[in-house]
Amino acid sequence: MGSRSGSVDPDGWFFSQANMVFGTGDPDGCRRRLSTDTGGLSVVPRKKIKVADKLEYLQILDEKARVDETLDPKLDGDTLLGFLKLMLTTRLLDERMLAMQRQGRIGTYAPIRGQEAVQAGTAFCARRSDWMIQSFREPGVCIHRGWPIRAILQLWGGYEEANDVPEGVNDTPLAVPVGSQVPHTMGIAWGMKMKGKDDVAIGYVGDGGTSEGDFHEALTFAGVFGVPAICVVTNNQWAISQPRSRQVNAETLAQKGAGYGMDAIQVDGNDVLAVYVATSEAVAKARAGGGPTLIEAVTYRLAMHTTADDPKKYRSEDEVKKWEKRDPLIRFEKYLRDRDMLDDAMHEQIVSDCKAAVKVGVEEYEAARDVDPRDCFKYMYEDMPAELVTQLAEFDEALRTEGVTIGH
Amino acid sequence: MAQLNMVKALNLALREALAEDNDVVVMGQDVGQDEGVFRVTEKLLAEFGRERVIDTPLAEAGIVGTAVGLALYGMKPVCEMQFSGFAYQAYHQIEGHVARYRNRTRGRYTMPMVVRMPFGGGIRALEHHSESQEAIYAHTPGLQMVICSAPRNARALLLASIRHPDPVIFFEPKAVYRAFKEEVPDEPETMELGKAHVARVGKDITLVSFGAMMRATLEAADDLSDEDNIEAEVIDLLTVSPLDTETIANSVSKTGRCVVVHEGHRTCGIGAEVVARLVESCFYHLEAPIRRLTGYDVHFPYFAREQAFLPGADRIKRAVRETLVC
Ligand SMILES: Cc1ncc(C[n+]2csc(CCOP(=O)(O)OP(=O)(O)O)c2C)c(N)n1
Ligand SMILES: [Mg+2]
Numbered sequence: 001m002g003s004r005s006g007s008v009d010p011d012g013w014f015f016s017q018a019n020m021v022f023g024t025g026d027p028d029g030c031r032r033r034l035s036t037d038t039g040g041l042s043v044v045p046r047k048k049i050k051v052a053d054k055l056e057y058l059q060i061l062d063e064k065a066r067v068d069e070t071l072d073p074k075l076d077g078d079t080l081l082g083f084l085k086l087m088l089t090t091r092l093l094d095e096r097m098l099a100m101q102r103q104g105r106i107g108t109y110a111p112i113r114g115q116e117a118v119q120a121g122t123a124f125c126a127r128r129s130d131w132m133i134q135s136f137r138e139p140g141v142c143i144h145r146g147w148p149i150r151a152i153l154q155l156w157g158g159y160e161e162a163n164d165v166p167e168g169v170n171d172t173p174l175a176v177p178v179g180s181q182v183p184h185t186m187g188i189a190w191g192m193k194m195k196g197k198d199d200v201a202i203g204y205v206g207d208g209g210t211s212e213g214d215f216h217e218a219l220t221f222a223g224v225f226g227v228p229a230i231c232v233v234t235n236n237q238w239a240i241s242q243p244r245s246r247q248v249n250a251e252t253l254a255q256k257g258a259g260y261g262m263d264a265i266q267v268d269g270n271d272v273l274a275v276y277v278a279t280s281e282a283v284a285k286a287r288a289g290g291g292p293t294l295i296e297a298v299t300y301r302l303a304m305h306t307t308a309d310d311p312k313k314y315r316s317e318d319e320v321k322k323w324e325k326r327d328p329l330i331r332f333e334k335y336l337r338d339r340d341m342l343d344d345a346m347h348e349q350i351v352s353d354c355k356a357a358v359k360v361g362v363e364e365y366e367a368a369r370d371v372d373p374r375d376c377f378k379y380m381y382e383d384m385p386a387e388l389v390t391q392l393a394e395f396d397e398a399l400r401t402e403g404v405t406i407g408h
Numbered sequence: 409m410a411q412l413n414m415v416k417a418l419n420l421a422l423r424e425a426l427a428e429d430n431d432v433v434v435m436g437q438d439v440g441q442d443e444g445v446f447r448v449t450e451k452l453l454a455e456f457g458r459e460r461v462i463d464t465p466l467a468e469a470g471i472v473g474t475a476v477g478l479a480l481y482g483m484k485p486v487c488e489m490q491f492s493g494f495a496y497q498a499y500h501q502i503e504g505h506v507a508r509y510r511n512r513t514r515g516r517y518t519m520p521m522v523v524r525m526p527f528g529g530g531i532r533a534l535e536h537h538s539e540s541q542e543a544i545y546a547h548t549p550g551l552q553m554v555i556c557s558a559p560r561n562a563r564a565l566l567l568a569s570i571r572h573p574d575p576v577i578f579f580e581p582k583a584v585y586r587a588f589k590e591e592v593p594d595e596p597e598t599m600e601l602g603k604a605h606v607a608r609v610g611k612d613i614t615l616v617s618f619g620a621m622m623r624a625t626l627e628a629a630d631d632l633s634d635e636d637n638i639e640a641e642v643i644d645l646l647t648v649s650p651l652d653t654e655t656i657a658n659s660v661s662k663t664g665r666c667v668v669v670h671e672g673h674r675t676c677g678i679g680a681e682v683v684a685r686l687v688e689s690c691f692y693h694l695e696a697p698i699r700r701l702t703g704y705d706v707h708f709p710y711f712a713r714e715q716a717f718l719p720g721a722d723r724i725k726r727a728v729r730e731t732l733v734c
Binding site for chain 2 (some may be wrong): 136155162179211212240313404407
């Protein structure tokens with residue numbers, strides 16, 4: 001497509017574009033068709049353009065934990081148990097945070113139950129020097145990358161201290177405006193390309209987020225500049241109350257990637273093996289200069305959008321029950337047991353280790369309440385402007401005289 | 409008369425507008441089935457159907473941009489931005505087209521539309537959910553920037569905004585949404601846009617505020633009366649652009665002193681405009697420098713620190729006392 005040979009305009013632009021539209025290598029034909037007045041009816045048989053050819057679906061471990069042996073990557077035990085530990089820690093933290101929200105110990109919280117495999121399967125593909133660009137529902141990714149659980153709690157507890165990016169981590173903090181982080185993913189990846197590094201940027205966005213303009217502009221850049229990025233679309237079927245079908249009148253979200261000239265694949269997002277394999281391939285390709293990939297991970301938000309939301313208003317219990325059976329943890333634990341890589345004793349030990357990690361995080365969070373209120377002035381500029389110095393004095397004075405409390 | 413909170417009062421205005429004018433459509437994220445994340449659109453989908461109460465995809469530029477097209481074609485869209493912090497995604501449509509179409513087409517095409525959004529702090533929310541950026545829209549020619557402060561004016565101003573031939577950015581102080589109830593008349597009631605309201609009469613000092621800060625300001629005024637025998641006149645701006653200079657200037661000409669209170673940042677905020685107008689229009693009546701008690705010029709902090717950012721009654725009282733000894 002778009003061959004420039006034989007075109008008569010010096011830039012080759014007009015005919016290469018026209019050929020794409022009409023699927024023909026015949027420039028004169030284009031002209032004839034363009035000038036034919038058919039009164040709205042086409043007399044020209046059209047050729048099909050096979051765009052959707054680029055799309056594949058990958059599932060390795062189905063919801064009954066049956067494995068497609070031909071696709072099983074046969075990963076080593078450490079990696080497989082690593083998936084399990086991360087998914088379990090994420091799940092346990094999630095449950096703990098829901099309880100803490102109800103107790104008023106953190107603010108509104110966006111649970112991730114059901115989406116653990118997307119996070120584990122992608123995060124395990126990154127090395128330290130890669131960057132991960134979260135949206136707002138990726139605590140699993142954060143844990144794997146070395147963000148302390150304390151920081152995750154601080155974010156939802158209303159503390160800026162949450163965003164102290166830990167030493168050795170390059171990742172970006174949570175992005176609240178939906179879709180706004182996708183251009184950053186592409187820009188970070190572009191920087192890697194400019195600097196000749198073989199690192200990659202892995203960024204996340206939800207199904208709802210793929211409707212935002214930022215998403216589309218980001219993919220436009222990613223495709224045009226061939227950046228080493230992976231755009232993980234966590235299609236959890238819902239954007240608050242709006243079903244996936246309300247975001248785009250198309251069969252898949254993966255084809256949005258194809259639309260921008262990116263490689264794209266749809267995977268079973270509740271199958272950690274499929275997520276891992278698809279992401280590893282995309283990462284390897286990106287490192288080798290092969291450009292960006294969009295991965296649509298099909299999963300489900302088993303809980304409410306946030307603790308302020310009541311999903312009963314817009315979706316059926318039956319739908320939730322159906323997806324509960326596809327829980328990524330159930331099938332993956334069975335996979336491990338079927339291979340004698342996990343037994344009850346081990347499982348118990350892992351759960352108790354994960355619980356301990358969560359407990360430590362909660363304790364650290366509660367112990368970190370005594371923060372300096374003035375921090376909200378401190379990081380505004382390299383040098384604080386005079387007016388802000390004056391306002392900070394006013395802020396101090398107000399705190400001294402008003403007995404305002406800082407805390408969750 | 410019914411006792412309504414602000415959410416119910418806004419809902420009433422929307423219901424009245426949908427009922428009285430078939431060209432009115434309500435559109436936004438989660439406004440239909442979910443009835444709005446704050447339930448402002450409760451029962452509207454059930455009553456008016458999917459053609460009139462529209463759940464849109466998650467795309468603010470799409471919402472406002474298609475609303476421009478709908479308005480051009482004769483509809484009267486009432487758009488909801490889920491939070492004012494997400495209206496930037498639509499700002500190029502607002503500044504570039506909503507605010508300009510009448511002027512661009514020399515009066516031929518108008519923009520009879522409303523963009524509603526919850527704003528302001530105090531609800532323990534995540535980043536981008538607590539800001540007060542009314543100054544951005546007040547600074548944009550061609551827009552009317554309306555900010556309600558209580559249930560009754562919320563209903564009257566929203567209905568007036570929807571009926572208005574020109575575009576309105578309508579800010580709803582989310583901290584007030586369910587904070588208290590007020591008598592709201594059964595018959596449709598409107599208030600003229602562009603008019604400030606004298607919410608409390610006094611002779612010693614003028615306090616100018618709007619939105620959720622009206623509560624702290626009125627509380628401070630009552631305390632000052634009880635504690636210090638200071639009688640403050642309190643003005644609720646209600647529309648911050650176009651600004652009602654006359655009402656503010658009349659009051660300050662009488663009292664000679666003024667404190668402006670708002671949550672939004674100080675630099676180039678609404679307070680700056682109020683002070684400038686007062687200096688221009690009643691400089692010789694001023695007995696003391698005018699104070700601005702506002703959000704600081706820093707990003708609205710995460711919620712553990714939000715009470716330290718928001719002006720409260722104590723800060724207002726202190727500013728008033730300091731202004732009175734000048
Ligand atoms: C620009 C913007 N608009 C609206 C919102 C409010 N909001 C927060 S999450 C959300 C739904 C997001 O859906 P999706 O992208 O599918 O992610 P999920 O919540 O399912 O993880 C909305 C509308 C926002 N945060 N940012
Ligand atoms: Mg979603």
